[in-house]
Amino acid sequence: MFDDRSPIYRQIAEQIKGDVLRGVLKADEQVMSTTQYAAYYRINPATAAKAFQQLVDERVIYKRRGVGMFVDAGARQRLREQRRERFFTDVLDPMLAEARALDIPVADIVARLQQHSEPGDAR
Structure with missing residues (x-):
């Protein structure tokens, strides 16, 4: 899944953006947590967290405190x-x-x- 062309956190962010763009992930749909993502892809949780923070900063996903991360309606x-x-x-x-x-x-x-x-x- 990951290659050496760019940092893994950017590749994660691009993959999630692609899923949103293609409609695989829909508005207000919950996405995997950073812990789940890290475990599934066998990467450092800090790397997944950095990708998710980038997506939050770009308003692709948003956090619901104590619940998880969700796709932003306008993403x-x-x-x-x-x-x-x-x-x-x-x-x-x-x-x-x-x-x-x-x-x-x-x-x-x-x-x-x-x-x-x-x-x-x-x-």
């Missing part, structure tokens, strides 16, 4: 907006710059995208 929408913006900045903008350098018209890019879209996908 999915916020994550979707953040990821969309990152997509444009990290993927689309560099692609368009490369297309300009290669003299590829935007119309050709749009046509290619339409070829690869699913039937009925009007988005």
Whole structure:
């Protein structure tokens, strides 16, 4: 599950964010405790706690004192907006710059995208 590319606590946070974004974890749904998470993945509880604190700071999850951690009601929408913006900045903008350098018209890019879209996908 974990790799050497980034700190484990960041990988945990990204995994939970991904679960929220995909709807695996829903608004106000309880998530595993840091202790459960640490035991399940066999990691240091402090590492899990650091990931969970990051998620609290980013308003992805919230604490109910004495009860546990829960998915914040607006987390999915916020994550979707953040990821969309990152997509444009990290993927689309560099692609368009490369297309300009290669003299590829935007119309050709749009046509290619339409070829690869699913039937009925009007988005």
